[in-house]
Amino acid sequence: MADHNSLGEGGQLSEGRSEAGPCDGTGECRACSRMLEALSAKVRSGGRLSAGEALTLYRQAPTHLLGQLAHQVRLRRHPEPIVTYIIDRNVNYTNVCVAKCNFCAFYRDVGAADGYVLGFEEIFRKIDETIAVGGGQLLLQGGHNPDLPIEWYEDLFRAVKGRYPSFKLHALSPPEILHIARLSQLAAREVIRRLVSAGLDSIPGGGAEILVDRVRRELHCHTKASADEWLDVMREAHRAGLRTTATMMYGTVETEEERIEHLLRLRALQDETGGFTAFITWSFQPEHTERGGVEATGVEYLRTLALARLVLDNVDNLQASWVTQGGKVGQLSLAFGANDMGSVMIEENVVRAAGAAYCMDELEIVANVEDAGFVPKRRNMHYEVLGDPIVRERDLPRMLALATAREPGDAAVPAELLRYEPRSRHEKARRRSPADE
């Protein structure tokens, strides 16, 4: 935070000294303070930050100031002291994936002994458990499994909607949509149309990582979706009338400028479509990943969150990522621009695979929201308030650990998979083997 930068024309960043006097290199000189004061005033008056201005704030503003500015912007959007959360379940229908992103600890190769695809009955059971604790939605995401054609998703969605007509499916991030499109040789628009008609309600913003192709190439996730492709799928989804979320996974190889570029690309699409309901950011979880390294710190998370609130001036809701930051920093997010505590989650597999195993049940989320001075309210995926906490209406058993997709060692192959033509050599061979005859 010691470099002094001045704002050039159009808010672009230029190195050097400003008219306010020489920079003493501490970040606390008069020139720096004047610039921070000017930027704070701009934020307070509702002005839109440029890339250079955002970078200056991120690099030079003290953490409390960033938080206060973000909180003021949050209060402008949400004057009521309400913090929302959703009761849903984070289900990963398969961990088999051909994308092989090097930051991912969750995926398994095709044919791996611990690769799985959940059966429809398993998913129904998870839905029953979700409904039992007051939930009304699945967040359904998975690996890019070559043996699951579009018909598998359509049949699953129809089956879910047939059994649970009002239950919502917040499912399939843009790279999954693209994967299905490529497998079925259909346009993403057509995939979205077919999935919506089968029961898809909204699309989660996963797979965005950092929307800069240099970064995506380094993370080996460029082929699953380039930055433009990710945004294009979201554009199509918004045009089809779906609401979606947007995300950012930071803390790998991106520069601070690239983080801001990511936010600006989301802001531009939101200006165009208005389809994002919320933004969620989290830090890369390095354990058990090919990339490895260290996790960005809690203070960096709070600063990044606050910056997102300041830059994304057209996105209503910012979630706290307690699942990666833990309940305490998750709660402190409410002072740094977040107005939503995310999901009770019930189940989590992806972040846990990379070393984080935090858990908050509804009681704890509610206690944290109230302790921070806000009023907790349940919401749906559209961020419409559904009501007061379920724990206020009835006793729920305490949940001290999140469930997993499957018990370790459970390698059962669901019977209905046989209805779909396999694409991978491994699955074709498995089906030919005597054990399956």
Next chain:
Amino acid sequence: MTTGDLVQTAARRIGAGEPIPEAELRELAALRDVLGLGMLADSARRRVRGSRVSYLRVADVAGDREPSQPPPAAREVRLTGPFTSNEAACAAVRAAKAVAGSVPVSGWSLADLADVGAGAPLEERLASLREAGLDLLSEVPLDRLASPEETLDRAAAAGFTGIRLTVDRAPASARLDLLLLARRLASRTPAVAAVNPLPMVLSPFRPTTGYEDVRMVALARLAVPATVAVQVDWRRYGPKLAQVALTFGADDLDHVSADDGAAEGGRRTVLADVRRNIEAAGFEAIERDAFYRCL
């Protein structure tokens, strides 16, 4: 006083190095603006300590087991486990001293020593532990001392220094009074070196919250004299909360593992991570010894 006046008055007092009167501290404790409180505490800590954050590498040794050689990086060997009898405690101290070499040995809670019903008076117990080689008391829990001033005086009289005042399990609502007690104790006993305002006993069913923790850290910084460090237990509270606490007035990280390669569970970190967290929060990391001397 309006909130603005209250904060401005506190900022002025901090700038002038004046203590914040109890009534104003109580008003500050009632503020909902946790970031405003954090800003005040941060300016108080910067005035005293600049951007330095100290940390202490500790080797835990179970008091009821044969101790092994502590890692070379240990700056304190801390005996853990309950205080059962003076004889057993003295034996554990001697065994620990035998392997610790010149590394100071700490152990037990002053409240446990004071609590053990019949038997020798506290002064004798403290004296015999000192004689056995105990350098420091591990904890002086403010919420468990029946007569804090008197008990602390006895510990100081027995020659214990580097005293850290702790909180065992008092709820958040009771802790401001404990911080005010810490202020009184620190003002009358120069042996008090630090206050650790976050509970040592954690409940998995009702953990403390992030707001509660940073609020307590900030209030501790505003309450206790400038010479007293405000510390957070790195192992108990984890890197994320401990790091954020540094921006709310904490200036010392206690209980960092002395085993640099230690796997203290998936989310715990070793020395490089402690330093990285301190630096990523904008501070300068400085190792200290058990007596709060920078190394």
